[in-house]
Amino acid sequence: MTELFSENNRSGLTRDLIQALFPMFEEASAGAIAVDRESRITWINSSYAHLLGLGNPETVIGKPIRQVIPQTRMPEVVETGKPLLLDIMEHNKQQLVVTRLPFYDDDGQIMGAVAFVLYDDLQPLTPLVAKYRRLHQDLAAARKALAKKTRGTRYNLADFVGASPAALEVKRRARLAAGRDMPILIRGETGTGKEVLAQAIHAMSGRAHQPFVGVNLAAVPENLLEAEFFGVAPGAYTGADKRTRQGKFQLANGGSLFLDEVGDMPLALQAKLLRALQEGEVEPLGSNSVTAVDVRVIAATSRNLEAMIAEGSFRSDLYYRLNVMEITIPPLRDRLPDLGVLCEDILENNGQGPEVRREITDAGVAALGSYDWPGNVRELRNVLERALTMGEDGGQLDANAIFRVLPRGGSRPDPLLVLRPVKSLAKTLANAEAQAIEEALVASRGNRTRAARMLGISRSVFYEKLARMS
Structure with a gap:
C-alpha cells in the first residue's frame, strides 16, 4: 500500500490522516482494498482476498472493483470525494461493516479511495445495528414528511428491495437512467414498485433538488386532465379561480414529472402532451400565451402499449417520445x-x-x-x-x-416451493435402513457376510433386518 502514499503524493490533511491511520485500520480490520480514480483495484490485502474467496489477490489487480464486489460503493466515494463511514454492505450472503475514504493528489484532485472491512460478523453488533436501524427509520419518516410539503421524493433506490439477478438488473438500469436526462418508461404489473423506482431515479439524478411531481392518470376524471396538466388561466370558465392555477408541468418545472398509468390517458390529451414534450412549453386552459417548461418525464404503465397502438387507443408518436429508455420491473412471482x-x-x-x-x-x-x-x-x-x-x-x-x-386459489404447483408432507420418524428411519442394506448387498455382490461387515453390524442382526424387509 505504500506506493499509494509515496513522497510525491504525500500532501494535504486528508492524505496525511489516512497515511497515519492506515496501519492501525489495516491491523484492526478484517480486510482492506484500494482503487484508483477509475475505480480499478490497485491493491488488496490477503485478509480481504480470503474474505472474498480469491485464490490469488494479484488476479484482480487492475479490474474494475464492481466486477469483483458488485455491491461496493467505492465508485461513489471516488466520484463525490465524500467518505462513507460504517456502511453495511452485503456480499455473498455476508453482511460487512465497511469504512471507505477518498484520497487526493497535490492539486486536490481525487486519486482514488481505500476501504476497510471493520467487521465481517454482525452478531456482536446486533444492539448497535438495531439502534442504527431505528434511527434510520426515524430519519426516513422525517424525510417523507418533509417531502410531502416540498414536492420532493420519499423513496430512494434502497427502498426498491431485492438482491436477485432480476432485481439487480432493474437497479442497474435505474442508475443508468438517473445519469441520463431523457424520458423513461417504467413497465410492470400493479404493485411491483413503479413509483418507488421513479422517485429513486429522480433522487439520483441531477434534478434531485428540484420538484418531483406525480399524477395518476387513472385517478383523475377525463374532463379535468387538461387543467391538471397545463393549468388554468384566470376566469377561463364559469367558477374558475380569478388567479392563475398552475398545472403539473409548471409545478414540476426544473424537475421530474411522473405520469403513472400513462396508458389510461385519453387520445385527445395525448396529442397535447406530445406537443408539450416536443416544444418544451405549455398553454394553460383559457390562455392565449405559452409558458416555457423544463421537465424530465418518467412514465409508468401496467398496460400493453404496443397492443393499444395496434388498436388505435394510444399514439405511436407519443409512445416513441416516452420510451427513450425502458425499464421493466419483473413480477414478484418471477x-x-x-x-x-x-x-x-x-x-x-x-x-x-x-x-x-x-x-x-x-x-x-x-x-x-x-x-x-x-x-x-x-x-x-x-x-x-x-x-x-x-x-x-x-x-x-x-x-x-x-x-x-394467504388468499386461496392462487397456489403454485411447484413442488420445490410447496411444503412436503412430513413422514413419521419410524418410517423415515426404516426407509433409510432398507436403502442402506440394499446398497450393501449390491456393493458386496450379494455376499451377506461381507454386506453385514460393510454396515458395521453382526451377521445375525443383518439377517434379522433382512427378514423384516421381506
Missing part, C-alpha cells in the same frame, strides 16, 4: 428469491412500534413462495400486515400463520 429480504424489510418497517419485533421463519417464507402474487409486493405487504395482526404477541410468523391469511 423473483421469488427476493421474498426473504422483502419480508425482512416489510416486518422491520411495519409501524407497530420498536417494542414489536416480529420475524418470519424459513417455512413461512416457503409458504409465501407457494402463492402466485397477482398483487405483487403491495399484496405481500398486505398479507404480512394481516399475519401480524392475527398472530400472537412475540411469536414468529411460521407457515401456519401465513396460510391463515
Whole structure:
C-alpha cells in the first residue's frame, strides 16, 4: 500500500490522516482494498482476498472493483470525494461493516479511495445495528414528511428491495437512467414498485433538488386532465379561480414529472402532451400565451402499449417520445428469491412500534413462495400486515400463520416451493435402513457376510433386518 502514499503524493490533511491511520485500520480490520480514480483495484490485502474467496489477490489487480464486489460503493466515494463511514454492505450472503475514504493528489484532485472491512460478523453488533436501524427509520419518516410539503421524493433506490439477478438488473438500469436526462418508461404489473423506482431515479439524478411531481392518470376524471396538466388561466370558465392555477408541468418545472398509468390517458390529451414534450412549453386552459417548461418525464404503465397502438387507443408518436429508455420491473412471482429480504424489510418497517419485533421463519417464507402474487409486493405487504395482526404477541410468523391469511386459489404447483408432507420418524428411519442394506448387498455382490461387515453390524442382526424387509 505504500506506493499509494509515496513522497510525491504525500500532501494535504486528508492524505496525511489516512497515511497515519492506515496501519492501525489495516491491523484492526478484517480486510482492506484500494482503487484508483477509475475505480480499478490497485491493491488488496490477503485478509480481504480470503474474505472474498480469491485464490490469488494479484488476479484482480487492475479490474474494475464492481466486477469483483458488485455491491461496493467505492465508485461513489471516488466520484463525490465524500467518505462513507460504517456502511453495511452485503456480499455473498455476508453482511460487512465497511469504512471507505477518498484520497487526493497535490492539486486536490481525487486519486482514488481505500476501504476497510471493520467487521465481517454482525452478531456482536446486533444492539448497535438495531439502534442504527431505528434511527434510520426515524430519519426516513422525517424525510417523507418533509417531502410531502416540498414536492420532493420519499423513496430512494434502497427502498426498491431485492438482491436477485432480476432485481439487480432493474437497479442497474435505474442508475443508468438517473445519469441520463431523457424520458423513461417504467413497465410492470400493479404493485411491483413503479413509483418507488421513479422517485429513486429522480433522487439520483441531477434534478434531485428540484420538484418531483406525480399524477395518476387513472385517478383523475377525463374532463379535468387538461387543467391538471397545463393549468388554468384566470376566469377561463364559469367558477374558475380569478388567479392563475398552475398545472403539473409548471409545478414540476426544473424537475421530474411522473405520469403513472400513462396508458389510461385519453387520445385527445395525448396529442397535447406530445406537443408539450416536443416544444418544451405549455398553454394553460383559457390562455392565449405559452409558458416555457423544463421537465424530465418518467412514465409508468401496467398496460400493453404496443397492443393499444395496434388498436388505435394510444399514439405511436407519443409512445416513441416516452420510451427513450425502458425499464421493466419483473413480477414478484418471477423473483421469488427476493421474498426473504422483502419480508425482512416489510416486518422491520411495519409501524407497530420498536417494542414489536416480529420475524418470519424459513417455512413461512416457503409458504409465501407457494402463492402466485397477482398483487405483487403491495399484496405481500398486505398479507404480512394481516399475519401480524392475527398472530400472537412475540411469536414468529411460521407457515401456519401465513396460510391463515394467504388468499386461496392462487397456489403454485411447484413442488420445490410447496411444503412436503412430513413422514413419521419410524418410517423415515426404516426407509433409510432398507436403502442402506440394499446398497450393501449390491456393493458386496450379494455376499451377506461381507454386506453385514460393510454396515458395521453382526451377521445375525443383518439377517434379522433382512427378514423384516421381506
